[in-house]
Amino acid sequence: MSGDSDRAVDAALAHHRAGRLVEAESIYLEILAAAPRQVSALHGLALVLADAGLLAEGRQLLDRAATLAPEDAGLANSLGLLAMRGGDSLAALAAFDRVLALDTGFDEARVNRGLALLAAGRRAEARGALEAALERDPRHVMALAALG
Template identity: 35%
Template sequence: MTVDEAFALAAAHHQAGRLAEAERIYRAILAAMPDHAETHYNLGLALQSLERPDEAAGHYLRAIALNPDDALAHNNLGNILASRGRLDEAVARFDRALAARPDHAAIHCNRAKVLERLGRPGDAAAAYRRTVALKPDHHDAHLDLANILVRLDDLEGARFHAEQALAIRPDFIQAHNTLGNILEILGRFDEAMAHLRRALELDPTQLGVHRNLLTS
């Protein structure tokens, strides 16, 4: 079996969720070809799915050493760093990924989440705006942007993006709740109540929505 054939077989196992078998073949490829960058990247993915992030990070670093412009390896390494609380390092990885792939919406979104955790809401909002510009149907990014804009006292902007999230996904409970809160602040009480009630129709167990409804 050639390396290309082995890689294709490992990738097929990987896609089918047979991660242990995929890992075995990826490692066999690397034993024969230690500098096979794509195998390092795919093995990193498999190890992440197997909840072995430290091992995954090592293979992403090796993939990056072999291909410094591997945007997805930088991105995935950034996510691992973020999960470890190493937020500044994570942002640096996302920045490096976006230098190679400035049009990648998911990387902008990952960067936005970490900037928010760093207490940089203005920068996070800019990153979420870039996300939804590249992927207008990204309902989660619209909602995250809405929540940040509330903190930045841009209530009309927040309302717009919460409404966009609901236009994309009408059953989005969190977006109904957020929009209800925004409309209440804006003094549009009947509309606010309608969205909060709709959130509870979709999931009556939402205690936060019950609390918001009681205080509206």
């Protein structure tokens, strides 16, 4: 990724974090017009679309990005999060398992995996996963909240 592209992705991300979805989308689309296979822009645009309520479109873009960068644990984690938002806990679980296969130190995915297990009704497994996540980070708010 070129320096200009890096700066553009950073600008789009700043807009997204500030809730300026239209501005973020516009920048991501500009990047992708010049470089359709730019994974960071695909990833960012996917999340913007999901936040705008276009979950299916966001998942499609993430799938495309994951095809281009199959070893990117962050993309796999985002796929899992969007699957959870869409109510597909089994797809989310598969995605979080993929994240942990790619990066055993991706602690957020451990918690996400526990939440996916909980959503799938697999409470005992969820408890074990969340407790394991807390062993690595005893103050993880989401894990603590999920365990009650």
